[in-house]
Amino acid sequence: MPFRISVPASSANLGPGFDSMGLALGLYIHLDVEDSDQPAFFAHGSTESEENHFIWNISEQVAKRYGVTLPPCKVQETSEIPLARGLGSSASAIVAGIELANQLGNLQLTDDQKLAFGTEIEGHPDNIAPALFGGLTISTMLEDDIPSAQLNDIELDLIAYIPKVELKTEVARDCLPDTYERNYAARASAMSNLIVAALYSKDYVLFGKMLENDLFHEPFRKELISNFDVIREKAKAFGAFGTALSGAGSTMLSFVPKGNGSTVKEKMVTQLEGYQVKLLEIDTKGV
Ligand code: HSE
Secondary structure, three states, X not given: OOEEEEEEEEEEOOOOOOOOEEEEEEEEXXXXXXXXXXXXXXXXXXXXXXXXXXXXXXXXXXXXXXXXXXXXXXXXXXXXXXXXXXXXXXXXXXXHHXXXXXXXXXXXXXXXXXXXXXXXXXOOOOOHHHHHHOOEEEEOOOOOOOOXXXXXXXXXXXXXXXXXXXXXXXXXXXXXXXXXXXXXXXXXXXXXXXXXXXXXOOOHHHHHHHHOOOOOOHHHHXXXXXXXXXXXXXXXXXXXXXXXXXXXXXXXXXXXXXXXXXXXXXXXXXXXXXXXXXXXXXXXXXX
């Protein structure tokens, strides 16, 4: 003590990588931790201690699982991640809580243990894995394991269009079908395979094409997203390879040739009112 924990935001799915692909972004939750006689948790912007805060509750759950009592400390949380906009704020908070318990309780948790615990709480690993490891991660849930792989040299600029409107993930998941007919699922899975192949081979034209051909979730969610087609079409006209819903929305994210991000961003700003249009970095470190 004292120490700081920083956890990146993330954008899940990247089009057809539903519940599996996620990209860590350069927006962070920070926890500044110091010694204290009494436990105290000050959430972003609050002057009142909230010992029932979500992040602190996660730390307590981890401590209970591993049979330790966490020492009292004072935590100050600050966050750059907008809530309920598809930028993985809840997964980043979960990872922050896990890491806080790990460091305070000297638990020496492995990456696999952190990923398993985070995924158990979140229900899917596509935001938890990039928040933990950084970069672009592909992961899935097996019965007793969460295998993941990373892809770290993506040569693209990112532009996020963050609207004022929040969208709860539960709402955006409720509008998805429970099952997909076999031929449809096979095509959806093919898009997902191809987008990974395109990223590996740095064929960003193919990547952008697959990004915009998701069949798993965007066709069902786009009605919930204002300006879905407008943003996609304008970004394409200004030179983006492709644009997808970030996670479950409401943010959309464009992937642009490296070095062109600022120019495309400035053009998009003139087209969109009521949005925060942000050039984002890819985080490559994770927590
Ligand atoms: N894969 C998740 C979804 C990400 O699209 O519902 C949001 O948490």
